Amino acid sequence: MLIAALALAGALGAVARHAVTDTVGSAPERRAVAVLVINVAGSALLGAVVGLARAHGLGRDAVVIVGAGLCGGFTTFSAYAHLTVLLAGGGDELRGVALRTAVAGLVLPPLAAGIAFVLTSA
Amino acid sequence: MRTRPAGVAAVALGGALGTLARYGVTRLHPAAPGTFPWTTLFVNLVGAALIGALAGRGRVGPATPGAVAVSAGFLGAFTTFSALSVETVLLVDAGRPVPAIAYVLGTVVGGLGVCAVAWRVAGRRRSNPRAEGTAC
Numbered sequence: 289m290l291i292a293a294l295a296l297a298g299a300l301g302a303v304a305r306h307a308v309t310d311t312v313g314s315a316p317e318r319r320a321v322a323v324l325v326i327n328v329a330g331s332a333l334l335g336a337v338v339g340l341a342r343a344h345g346l347g348r349d350a351v352v353i354v355g356a357g358l359c360g361g362f363t364t365f366s367a368y369a370h371l372t373v374l375l376a377g378g379g380d381e382l383r384g385v386a387l388r389t390a391v392a393g394l395v396l397p398p399l400a401a402g403i404a405f406v407l408t409s410a
Numbered sequence: 411m412r413t414r415p416a417g418v419a420a421v422a423l424g425g426a427l428g429t430l431a432r433y434g435v436t437r438l439h440p441a442a443p444g445t446f447p448w449t450t451l452f453v454n455l456v457g458a459a460l461i462g463a464l465a466g467r468g469r470v471g472p473a474t475p476g477a478v479a480v481s482a483g484f485l486g487a488f489t490t491f492s493a494l495s496v497e498t499v500l501l502v503d504a505g506r507p508v509p510a511i512a513y514v515l516g517t518v519v520g521g522l523g524v525c526a527v528a529w530r531v532a533g534r535r536r537s538n539p540r541a542e543g544t545a546c
Contacts, residue, residue: 298429331495
């Protein structure tokens with residue numbers, strides 16, 4: 289049962305991610321920003337889930353389904369790497385986008401997770 | 411470019427399998443909270459290398475439901491940024507800021523590196539980023 293719920297949550301997360309990136313169009317510089325927003329939002333949600341588990345007794349199954357399933361399926365490292373390498377191979381303007389979204393993508397998701405963790409585990 | 415229903419089904423199926431594969435790997439090699447997350451690092455590096463190899467073969471993007479299932483679906487869900495973020499926070503919370511920074515930097519530098527190398531080894535030149543499919 290847990291495995292079925294985990295698979296369903298992962299599918300939902302992946303479809304939601306694909307829907308968000310589809311909405312911004314196919315330009316890679318716009319998709320890189322969409323992936324950044326997705327990774328910040330999913331990291332904040334997982335920070336809250338882990339905070340609630342630590343301090344307020346959120347159960348292990350909920351952590352697996354929402355955390356490993358929904359947040360894990362929604363956020364992505366492969367698209368972050370793919371888009372960064374893709375943009376880095378473009379012209380000067382796209383290289384600038386690659387650098388900015390790569391650095392923001394390295395700093396902002398852990399920061400969002402940290403804030404959510406501190407707020408929910410208090 | 412809006413995804414057709416077949417594309418959504420492909421992302422859902424790939425996403426479910428990618429999530430189960432990641433969960434399976436983390437169950438085989440669990441890392442206690444606050445310890446160095448080797449398992450997630452491994453998962454993300456493998457996923458970054460595979461997406462680079464697929465891109466080098468021209469198999470990334472919305473061309474076919476199969477390509478979408480593997481790139482946006484399976485690899486998108488197999489890899490994770492939320493676990494990377496929270497594991498970093500938990501390392502800091504455990505009083506280990508240096509491993510935390512090494513973990514984030516190692517994942518990003520290593521992931522971009524293996525993606526770029528796999529891309530080049532697998533083949534196709536990257537001439538026009540706007541003509542490439544995307545993997546999300």
